[in-house]
Amino acid sequence: MNHFSSLAIAGVISLSLLGCSQNELGSTTQNISTKTTNTRAKEPSPKYNEGITLVAGDFETYKQTLKKHEGKIVLVDFWASWCPPCMAAFPHTVKFHGKYGEDQFTAISVSVDSEEDHEQALRFLQKQNADFDNLRMTYDIGESFRLLEIPGAVPCIKIYDRSGAVAKVFSGKELADPHAEKNIELEIRKLLDTK
Secondary structure, eight states, X not given: OOHHHHHHHHHHHHHHHHOEEHHHHOSOOOOOOOOOOOOSOOOOOOOOOXXXXXXXXXXXXXXXXXXXXXXXEEEEEEEOTTOHHHHHHHHHHHHHHXXXXXTSEEEEEEEOOOGGGHHHHHHHHHHHTOOSEEEEESSOHHHHHHHHTOOSEESEEEEEOTXXXXXXXXXXXXXXXXXXXXXXXXXXXXXXXOO
């Protein structure tokens, strides 16, 4: 393995463990593509749920979205399409939404992607079948982190109780923990059991 490959693998592992912060990645992103030769048969293209939408909005849009779900337990997943740990963790959000239904629980995704990455983020959500409220903040990443009170990096998950108050925040090392999904689900179940 050459030196460049070793550095690339180390970088991916670091992002997977620590998340993607505004300071590390800056306020702009670059799409990097590599040319590879595929010797296997072509795989079928992924299916997309075209009914899934991504609404560009400001902090007021976020607060209104939360307010409309008051009385429910709400899991908010803060993420970005350029963040590998975000992409890896996101299926858990979809799973929880499907498992606990919409009567007493819902999920909301909030992307901190730039306007240029809107379509990429939307295609990811459609591929994941994220059939809940999906927002993309219209601010630069630093302002989004500040307004949304994201502690340092995405992914970040906030769980709100029925009154709309933050009950628990999962970020950084908590989400890198091998038991993160189980810990999030325990928090959801604890809040669902509280009337």
